[in-house]
Amino acid sequence: MKYSNFMEVSFKAMSVNEGFARVCVASFCVQLNPSVDEITDIKTAVSEAVTNCVVHAYPTSVKGDVVLRCELEGNNVSITVTDRGVGIKDINKAREPFYTSKPSSERSGMGFTVMESFMDDVQVTSNSFGTTVKMTKKLASVADVEVG
């Protein structure tokens, strides 16, 4: 039987919570004995996804929540970042390198490109009730904890 585990946290879509989200996922993934490079890849991808929620999901001053879920199965890490914001009008456009809907804010428009580069797979679903980004990565190592 494959080792499996999951965790889920939610927090307000505020930039101060980005560091928390990164550390939270990194700490949880440590049980799979990831390399430093793998952990940094995951932290960077999580940071990009959460930044999107902070910057784009809730355009009014009332900030909604972000749900961060991390599932481990064998040596596969699956992370979903979900908001209940305004959604992405054109997902394909949003995923293009250097595309940003806020060019005046000095945005690089590379968030999704970084997620795609640092993770094995990135899937985005969005409607007018929110957005979910699901990212997966297979680690080279395996868990050293007993199934139970």
Add this chain to the structure above:
Amino acid sequence: MQIKSRVDNQILYVLLSGELDEHTASYTRITLDELFGKNTFDRIVVDLSELSFMDSTGIGVLVGRYKKMKEKDVPIFIANPSTHAEKIFRMTGLYEIMPKIV
């Protein structure tokens, strides 16, 4: 984020320490603009040896500073990026406008 600076031989050296993400981007922009606004140097070196984390928000911050300094004809160079920062810089082509120095 902590930012230290010194001018040596007409070069402004800026050391970024800590994490550069959306939360620290605004402070970093304001602080760098203040430092870059002085006219006591003819080139800038941004030292990232103590930057423990950076995502693509950092690219936006750096490119924004590049655009401002280009108007003054002051080049910016990058020094000591982490392996991950390097990955993001190469992915975005940042080194084409802000070359890496060793």
